[in-house]
Amino acid sequence: MAEIGEGPGTVPEHERILQEIQSTDTACVGPTLRSVYDDQPNAHKKFMEKLDACIRNHDKEIEKMCNFHHQGFVDAITELLKVRTDAEKLKVQVTDTNRRFQDAGKEVIVQTEDIIRCRIQQRNITTVVEKLQLCLPVLEMYSKLKEQMSTKRYYSALKTMEQLENVYFPRVSQYRFCQLMIENLPKLREDIKEISMSDLKDFLESIRKHSDKIGETAMKQAQQQKIITVTLQKQNNVKFGKTMYINDRIPEERNEIVLKHAFEEEDENEEEVLTVQDLVDFSPVYQCLHIYSVLGDEETFENYYRKQRKKQARLVLQPQSNMHETVDGYRRYFTQIVGFFVVEDHILHVTQGLVTRAYTDELWNMALSKIIAVLRAHSSYCTDPDLVLELKNLIVIFADTLQGYGFPVNRLFDLLFEIRDQYNETLLKKWAGVFRDIFEEDNYSPIPIVSEEEYRAIISKFPFQDPDLEKQPFPKKLPMSQSVPHIYIQVKEFIYASLKFSESLHRSSTEIDDMLRKSTNLLLTRTLSSCLLNLIKKPHIGLTELVQIIINTTHLEQACKYLEDFITNITNISQETVHTTRLYGLSTFKDARHAAEGEIYTKLNQKIDEFVQLADYDWTMSEPDGRASGYLMDLINFLRSIFQVFTHLPGKVAQTACMSACQHLSTSLMQMLLDSELKQISMGAVQQFNLDVIQCELFASSEPVPGFQGDTLQLAFIDLRQLLDLFMVWDWSTYLADYGQPASKYLRVNPNTALTLLEKMKDTSKKNNIFAQFRKNDRDKQKLIETVVKQLRSLVNGMSQHT
Numbered sequence: 001m002a003e004i005g006e007g008p009g010t011v012p013e014h015e016r017i018l019q020e021i022q023s024t025d026t027a028c029v030g031p032t033l034r035s036v037y038d039d040q041p042n043a044h045k046k047f048m049e050k051l052d053a054c055i056r057n058h059d060k061e062i063e064k065m066c067n068f069h070h071q072g073f074v075d076a077i078t079e080l081l082k083v084r085t086d087a088e089k090l091k092v093q094v095t096d097t098n099r100r101f102q103d104a105g106k107e108v109i110v111q112t113e114d115i116i117r118c119r120i121q122q123r124n125i126t127t128v129v130e131k132l133q134l135c136l137p138v139l140e141m142y143s144k145l146k147e148q149m150s151t152k153r154y155y156s157a158l159k160t161m162e163q164l165e166n167v168y169f170p171r172v173s174q175y176r177f178c179q180l181m182i183e184n185l186p187k188l189r190e191d192i193k194e195i196s197m198s199d200l201k202d203f204l205e206s207i208r209k210h211s212d213k214i215g216e217t218a219m220k221q222a223q224q225q226k227i228i229t230v231t232l233q234k235q236n237n238v239k240f241g242k243t244m245y246i247n248d249r250i251p252e253e254r255n256e257i258v259l260k261h262a263f264e265e266e267d268e269n270e271e272e273v274l275t276v277q278d279l280v281d282f283s284p285v286y287q288c289l290h291i292y293s294v295l296g297d298e299e300t301f302e303n304y305y306r307k308q309r310k311k312q313a314r315l316v317l318q319p320q321s322n323m324h325e326t327v328d329g330y331r332r333y334f335t336q337i338v339g340f341f342v343v344e345d346h347i348l349h350v351t352q353g354l355v356t357r358a359y360t361d362e363l364w365n366m367a368l369s370k371i372i373a374v375l376r377a378h379s380s381y382c383t384d385p386d387l388v389l390e391l392k393n394l395i396v397i398f399a400d401t402l403q404g405y406g407f408p409v410n411r412l413f414d415l416l417f418e419i420r421d422q423y424n425e426t427l428l429k430k431w432a433g434v435f436r437d438i439f440e441e442d443n444y445s446p447i448p449i450v451s452e453e454e455y456r457a458i459i460s461k462f463p464f465q466d467p468d469l470e471k472q473p474f475p476k477k478l479p480m481s482q483s484v485p486h487i488y489i490q491v492k493e494f495i496y497a498s499l500k501f502s503e504s505l506h507r508s509s510t511e512i513d514d515m516l517r518k519s520t521n522l523l524l525t526r527t528l529s530s531c532l533l534n535l536i537k538k539p540h541i542g543l544t545e546l547v548q549i550i551i552n553t554t555h556l557e558q559a560c561k562y563l564e565d566f567i568t569n570i571t572n573i574s575q576e577t578v579h580t581t582r583l584y585g586l587s588t589f590k591d592a593r594h595a596a597e598g599e600i601y602t603k604l605n606q607k608i609d610e611f612v613q614l615a616d617y618d619w620t621m622s623e624p625d626g627r628a629s630g631y632l633m634d635l636i637n638f639l640r641s642i643f644q645v646f647t648h649l650p651g652k653v654a655q656t657a658c659m660s661a662c663q664h665l666s667t668s669l670m671q672m673l674l675d676s677e678l679k680q681i682s683m684g685a686v687q688q689f690n691l692d693v694i695q696c697e698l699f700a701s702s703e704p705v706p707g708f709q710g711d712t713l714q715l716a717f718i719d720l721r722q723l724l725d726l727f728m729v730w731d732w733s734t735y736l737a738d739y740g741q742p743a744s745k746y747l748r749v750n751p752n753t754a755l756t757l758l759e760k761m762k763d764t765s766k767k768n769n770i771f772a773q774f775r776k777n778d779r780d781k782q783k784l785i786e787t788v789v790k791q792l793r794s795l796v797n798g799m800s801q802h803t
Contacts, residue, residue: 014046014050015050017035017047018051018054134171135172135175138164141163141164141168144160145160145161145188148160149188149191152195154195154196154287154291155287155290157188157192158192158294159294161185161188164185165185169181192291193292193295193297196287196288197288197304199284199288200284200288201308203281203282207280208312208315211316211335211339211340211343212332213279213335213339214279214335214342215337215340216331217279218338218339218342218401219397219398219401221401222404226397226504285354288301289301289351289354301354306355309355310363312340313340313363313366313367316337316340317367317371317374319333319374323378327387327391327394330391334397337371338398338401338402341360341363341405344363345360345405345407348360360407364407364408368412375391375395375415376418380422383426385423385426385427388422388423389497389500389501392420392423393504395416395419396416396505399412399413413506420515423498423501424498424519427494427497427519427523428522428523431494431523431528435528438483439531441482441483442481442482442483443481443482444481444544444545444548446477446478446481446548447480447482448475448476449474449477449478450474450475451474458478458485461485461488462484462485462559463559463562479551479555479648480552480555481548484552487528487556488556488559491523491563492563494519494520494523495516495563495567498515498516498519502516509571510571512571516567516570520563524560524588525587525588528588529588529591529592532553532589532592532596533592533595536549536592536595536599541599542603543607543645546603547600547649550596550649551648551649553590554593554650556589557588557589560589593653597653597656604664608661608664608668609668611631611635612635612668612672614631614634615629615631615632616629617672617688618685620682620685621684622682622683623684624684624685624691626691627691628691628692628694629692632692632696635665636695639661639704640699640704643658643704654705655707655708658704658705658708658713659708662699662713662716662717663716665696666696666717666720669689669692669696670719670720670753673723678760680761682761683727683761686724687728693717693720693721696720697717697721700714700716700717701714722746722748722749723748723749723753723754725746726746726749726754727758731746732791734746736791751792751796754792755789755792755793755796758788758792759789762782762785762786762789
């Protein structure tokens with residue numbers, strides 16, 4: 001039952017498998033066949049049976065088809081056999097024809113090959129021409145590059161290199177020669193850099209050597225321009241009535257002459273004006289700058305240039321050790337510096353970026369500090385005022401020149417004020433020598449005048465006015481000595497010399513006036529005053545000379561107001577201006593007079609001491625000579641003659657000198673009595689001494705110098721008079737009783753002085769006691785002396801205890 005049930009389902013499945021085997025690819029047959037074995041049992045056997053049945057069917061169909069086409073195949077074979085003979089004939093004919101064609105085409109082939117070869121050559125030639133036309137511009141440009149290198153046109157050579165690299169080389173980059181050229185260009189660039197740098201070094205060395213010439217030319221041009229400007233200003237001042245009398249010794253019409261010559265010189269030199277471009281070839285700088293700019297290395301070039309110039313600046317700013325000895329040393333120093341900065345200013349304006357204003361300002365500030373330090377140090381060694389003045393003029397020209405190029409120079413003008421003080425110091429030293437020479441050559445006697453011409457010549461130099469003297473007939477004498485007009489003239493010369501330094505300092509008239517007055521005050525208060533004081537202290541200057549010095553200082557003091565007028569005429573600054581400095585001549589000459597007066601007193605006292613030293617008293621004499629000592633009479637005669645000379649002095653000075661002399665004489669005589677080396681004094685010696693004091697009192701009462709009131713001069717000897725009166729009248733009881741009373745007769749007698757003198761007289765009495773003891777009066781006197789001595793000692797001791 002089961003087999004009958006499986007039959008109908010199995011057959012269709014086997015047909016499907018057979019259809020798949022026939023219709024699918026052989027690679028997929030495996031899974032299909034596997035399904036045969038996976039089916040029900042005996043399915044393989046049935047499938048094989050079914051397969052055999054299918055193969056038999058196909059064989060039957062093939063056999064039917066072969067039977068159907070067999071006749072046609074036979075007919076085709078028969079036709080081919082018939083055509084075989086004709087084919088052989090045709091083959092023979094084709095072979096023959098081919099042979100004939102081959103023989104006939106050999107010449108054509110040769111000609112065709114020639115034509116092909118010519119066409120190929122022509123094409124190659126065309127290609128070569130095209131390539132050569134492409135390469136020729138490159139070769140021409142490279143040849144141009146070589147020519148530019150040989151002619152040192154390096155900037156153009158760099159531009160040519162740029163064209164080669166950017167335009168020409170890309171067209172022929174596939175050729176070897178192009179590669180060689182490309183490889184050679186960096187070397188050429190390095191060569192150009194080295195050559196241009198070498199040229200720059202030569203340029204820097206050249207301008208270092210020629211800086212002084214450049215600076216000298218620039219300073220000359222600035223000086224010429226300044227002369228013309230100043231001359232024009234002076235002419236305008238003359239036209240408008242505003243002349244500043246900078247130098248009143250030059251006539252005004254000379255301004256026009258100077259101006260005319262200045263314009264003539266300007267016209268003559270107009271075509272000869274040289275510029276920095278005329279003196280220096282800047283092409284190496286421009287070329288090197290352009291080259292480094294093209295090479296993209298501009299910063300390296302700028303740094304190198306600035307570094308080298310800074311080194312050169314330090315060398316230029318380094319002065320020579322002996323620069324201060326001559327003006328040429330300063331001139332070379334300034335011209336080199338000016339030349340350096342003129343070149344830098346030119347580089348600043350004609351190049352962009354090589355140097356900047358900030359760089360030049362920094363360099364100038366550094367240089368200015370060094371310049372000021374150098375000038376301050378070297379100028380301190382200058383002792384010649386003319387050299388200092390020339391240095392000042394050089395600094396002014398130096399400053400004006402660089403100011404014209406835009407460099408700030410205010411610090412240089414500030415330095416000039418320091419140098420001005422030094423200039424004044426050198427002037428003061430120079431004029432100190434001048435004053436000393438004048439004093440050495442002076443005869444210290446009034447100036448004799450024998451004619452009107454001489455009188456007018458002197459008063460034209462020195463402002464002297466004396467109506468009474470003018471009325472006197474010739475010959476006559478001026479009260480001052482010859483040194484007075486000479487000193488006055490030299491003070492004016494000093495003002496002129498001081499004024500020279502103030503010129504061109506760009507200062508106002510008020511400042512110049514102040515500078516002149518201050519420097520003149522220094523001359524009067526320091527130099528002239530010091531010279532006068534030294535003169536007064538000299539040993540060979542006697543009393544007569546001192547009297548004349550006092551008279552001279554009086555006239556110089558009166559002339560100070562004329563010096564102030566002189567300065568006013570120079571500067572046009574009124575003396576009534578609030579800030580105008582006054583001349584200190586009044587105090588200067590007053591101090592000198594006081595010193596001379598003091599020296600008169602000192603020398604007069606020294607002379608008195610010399611006479612007193614000639615005193616030769618016999619202190620043990622028993623009786624006086626009856627007349628005054630010879631030394632004292634000589635002294636009094638000397639004082640009379642001296643005081644007659646003092647009549648030319650102011651009354652107070654003569655009176656003071658007379659009183660001082662009398663007081664000193666009184667003191668010297670008192671010291672002579674109280675000298676510790678003097679042990680004994682007799683009454684006769686006291687009487688002789690009294691005679692000398694009487695002569696002194698007579699001299700004082702004779703009024704040797706007019707102007708004393710009453711017995712004022714006699715009071716100089718009051719101490720001596722009361723002491724001698726006490727001993728002459730032996731009025732000890734009155735002295736001791738009235739001591740300390742305001743109305744005492746012996747008020748000026750000091751107990752200690754009286755005791756000292758009395759003890760010396762006591763010693764003399766003891767010495768003569770052997771003979772005196774037989775005389776009652778002498779014994780009584782001796783006892784009185786001892787009693788008075790005891791009382792005086794008691795009085796002196798009481799004073800000491802009270803003190």
